[in-house]
Amino acid sequence: MGNKTKKKIITAEDVRYVAKLSRLSLDEDKIGKFQEQLDGILGYIAQLDEVNTDGVLPTTHVLSSMKNVFREDELRESLTTEAALKNAPEADEHFFKVPKII
Amino acid sequence: MTKKDDYLSNIEGYGRALRENAVSLNSYAEVLASRAIDIDKDIHAFARIDKERVIERAEELENSSRAGRLWGVPVAVKDNLCVKDELTTCGSKILEGFRPPYNATVVEKLIAEGALLFAGANMDEFAFGSSCETSCYGGAKNPWDTSRIPGGSSGGSAAAVASTEVVAALGSDTGGSIRQPASMCGIVGFKPTYGRVSRYGLIAFASSLDQIGPLTRDITDSAILLEIISGHDHRDSTSVNVDVPRYTDSLSQDIKGMKIGIPEEYFQSGIDKGVTDSIDAAIKVYKDLGAETVEISLPHTKYAVSCYYIIGPAEASSNLARYDGVHYGHRCANSQDIIDMYIDSRNEGFGAEAKRRILLGNYSLSSGYYEAYYLKAQKVRTKIADDFREVFKSCDCILTPTAPTTAFKIGERIEDPLKMYLSDVFTIPANLAGLPAVTIPCGFGENDMPVGLQLMAEPFAEETLIRAAHAFERNTDYHKRFAGE
Amino acid sequence: MNTKKSKYETVVGLEVHVQLSTKTKIFCGCANGFGADPNTQVCPVCLGQPGSLPVLNRTAFESSIKVALAINCDVQEIVKFDRKNYYYPDLPKNYQISQFDMPIAYDGHLTVPGEDGSSRDIGITRAHLEEDAGKLIHDEKKPFSYVDLNRTGTPLLEIVSEPDIQSPGEAYQYLVILKHIIKYLDVSDCNMEEGSLRCDANISLRKRGDKELGSKVEIKNLNSFKAVRDALLYEEERQEDILSEGGRIEQETRLWDEKRGITSSMRSKEGAQDYRYFPDPDLVPFEVRSGLVETIRENLPELPVKKIERFAEQYKLDKKDIEVLVSERPIADFFEKVNTECNNPKVVSNWIQGEVMMHLKDKATNIEGLGLSAKALAVIIKLASGGTISGLAAKDVLNTHIDTGDDPEVIIKEQGLEQVSDEGELDVIVNKVIEVNEKSANDYRNGKVNALGFLVGQVMRESRGKANPKLAGDMLKKKLERK
Structure with a gap:
């Protein structure tokens, strides 16, 4: 990184906040590393500011023909409870189990 | 099948050999699986090869009608495509032990055609990577030089085909994840139009970019697989209800008068000389075949990587929120509290690149940044797609290198994410614009590693690509070269 | 506050x-x-x-x-x-x-x-x-x-x-x-x-x-x-x-x-x-x-506010009655169907609010689940208001109909519930009632008008509900006032 005077796009504080949103916790030394890497990536991404996008519609779906897709209100087979719970790290016969929520 | 050459056949060759040798499929499957396991000691194209399951499948196939177009043909399936009751882990510890309760639509389709599935092709964790190195199982290796990466993220699928462990494979392509490894392993890789193939059962990376496609020895096999896996699926809202052409009919058609666009932005600095030379030679082949080349410009190309590294991680950050240790996959030990359980499970389960993208994605969606990043990127995405719409008025397809370099050394870029991201600079635009794109082997560049040629076309113009690719194959033999020969 | x-x-x-x-x-x-x-x-x-x-x-x-x-x-x-x-x-x-x-x-x-x-x-x-x-x-x-x-x-x-x-x-x-x-x-x-x-x-x-x-x-x-x-x-x-x-x-x-x-x-x-x-x-x-949107709008049912207005206008019912009837759309619909058959809004309203709702409550069901057709209720109401059966008998017919699903007219015939409106037939009973309940008869004669109700009740009892109560009352009065 070298250039200490360059203003950071993303700060360590931002990284902590985003880690919390992401349900990740990072050790302090890792925060520094992620902060540097993300700052580098965001620095590169900042080139998008060059593009004039006034009046341009955002693309969420790349094909404009993609609209109005429905299914009819018809029953389909569900999974058995056993199949539904099969992959759960913790479950009993009927339920997924999680640490107690207060 | 006994001769070494048999393993170099394409789908048709395999099918013929199977019928003619009249071997029982399960003893053949046993040989095939043992051979793959043996080769895989060096290549590590698979997260796992479940030999017993392969043999079991062969037994099922033995008793089925032999009418399927893939009957008995070994096809690898990337570790992010759900195979019912078999481990499907996206190369991630967070999905350890996960056995989906259902088959992906494409898996159903392969099974219906009698394919002998090899599940669990190695991949970058959640398809986050261009080298296969982020797999929690350790990366796959390039069969042409095992000190080099096979490309990624479908590196395992590409290496499995290139090392002749299997005949063909399915991969997924979000920013080049089929084409870049296919190119680096000297095989064909086909990313269909967004919406052409159902994503149901593809464990999502970036929903608006992901598309499943084949990795094969030649374009004929890609056309066959494409015909099989394409089509509308009522379980995927973004799967398009457009008839699937007989792609194999486009094979062997000539390309006289075809207009091939050569975009200047794809031939600027940062490209290996060996790559440029191979592409130039390929352009000459096309001209000799009567195609016409057209100089074109795609001015927003240079923004594609930035655009992609906002949209991809943003969607991924949300798609990966579900891995929290509650319903499937890894859960940390001894958690007393739900929030700690989430955090510890995710911390333990995700690798560094996955964390990086989750953080990046959540950052660009978070309060106060959404418009500057996510919304801006979606608008730039529109501009990139507009560039393509414009040039397709004057050409039938676009020819570019698939990647700026040949396969690099394992470890070379892993500590420099941005440099890694830039290796997808030529493949990302097709995902952003939803276009079909194919890579075919077109020569050898630096360190005698394979070079790939990319062709892109308008949405649903897969047939143009098949025609152009097949014409090239008929006049070259790169697709018949194998590693270690 | x-x-x-x-x-x-x-x-x-x-x-x-x-x-x-x-x-x-x-x-x-x-x-x-x-x-x-x-x-x-x-x-x-x-x-x-x-x-x-x-x-x-x-x-x-x-x-x-x-x-x-x-x-x-x-x-x-x-x-x-x-x-x-x-x-x-x-x-x-x-x-x-x-x-x-x-x-x-x-x-x-x-x-x-x-x-x-x-x-x-x-x-x-x-x-x-x-x-x-x-x-x-x-x-x-x-x-x-x-x-x-x-x-x-x-x-x-x-x-x-x-x-x-x-x-x-x-x-x-x-x-x-x-x-x-x-x-x-x-x-x-x-x-x-x-x-x-x-x-x-x-x-x-x-x-x-x-x-x-x-x-x-x-x-x-x-x-x-x-x-x-x-x-x-x-x-x-x-x-x-x-x-x-x-x-x-x-x-x-x-x-x-x-x-x-x-x-x-x-x-x-x-x-x-x-x-x-x-x-x-x-x-x-x-x-x-x-x-x-227009198709959906056109197919929207009449909503409560509109229905309340229309019921007031069309059926001239009290606000209270209307409120009960429109409280649930199936009830309101049922009311209208019954009324189409017998055109007597107030009586239909009373029947629905009384007997029908009682049955709904007893059986903890809704109108669809009760097994009572609008037609059947209309028939019962018509027979009652036309004097063929007494109000009391009508309630029995309704009960039986809900339990068995039998046709109301068949029930009336089988149970012999048809109201006796023949003076000759009632005459014997009325005379007997006056004779047995001498005290009440005298009370009435002495100006205690309330006693008449009791006596009518006795006639109903004696006739096992079949007597036309109005006729019975008239006959009692006539006989008691004669002297």
């Missing part, structure tokens, strides 16, 4: 969640129903299994448009779905598919009657469609919570009011009216006990005349309309106490404690939520053509 004298005025806004009673869930084909065994109505989609994808239920979408139109909203031309990202174990994907900036509808209103007979329009900000979450079950004795995902993916329509509501009572009325309309549309059970209608309330106080809103408090855990009113009353007082003492209201979420009758602060570990809404790439946008 909130008497006219108070320095403060109350500002309430309500967020109502209505579960739509579609056959299947909003994004998958699992059954949408209450009360099944845990984790039996689940599939890869509603479990949020990796690789699964949502596809919108057409009926859920159209039902939402129905509600939007019925509450006078503008249905939007382009509707999209967004992801609302937050972590909770009842939300398997850790994002909820909801609608952020392009919901189904904006800008409606409901007309809510006040206590003084006037009425006010309460604005409706928006209505949006989303998926419901699952359920957590807590066991006090164990260090676990249990997750049941049957409810996950139930279509949920959220209706957000403007902060237009001025009192807890008005909030209560708003809910009654809203529920009434939605029930009429037949798109939800609106059952608060089963959670098919849920409500959160926002309340703030401001000095009378102030333009700016005060800090608002959100109240959750409101399990009945009464709870909404009580919690708002409590909160109104709590906030006024704080403000009058110069304190500040903290913007927060509070939980209503039904048993203790208080709200208490719900301190969460989270700071302000950052939901990171973005368009769901797995779902496509929806263009709502005006043709579709």
